[in-house]
Amino acid sequence: MREEHLYLVTYDISDQKRWRRVFNVMNGFGEWLQLSVFQCRLNRRRHAELVALLDGMIHHDQDHVLFVDLGPAEQVNPRVVSLGKDFEAVTRKPIVI
Incomplete structure (x- = not known):
């Protein structure tokens, strides 16, 4: 597998319809925080x-x-202060089909 990096992606979309489209695309690429x-x-x-x-x-x-x-996703150890819900960096998991 090619080397993966861990990204934090944030967005500010002014139109609700466009925001929903961006949210749906992002849901296919990452984990919602x-x-x-x-x-x-x-x-x-x-x-x-x-x-x-x-x-x-x-x-x-x-x-x-x-x-x-x-x-690099396998080496990153983000220092995060999380109030409320716990934060865990997304990990690669096997997918069973």
Whole structure:
């Protein structure tokens, strides 16, 4: 498997319909943390695919999407202060079909 990085992706979308479309795309790429925040384990190909999809959806003069690269997914140990629910960095799990 290609090396994956852990990303924190957050977005501010001004239109509710566009926000819902972005949320649905993000749900296929990562794990939902909060209203407009996801954590994603992505290799370079999946990162480029997600960037291209979102780039085609948003209105660049009204919306904002931010990708924060936390580093190699297997080595990253994020220092997070979490109030309320526990925070766990997303891990790779086997998928049974």
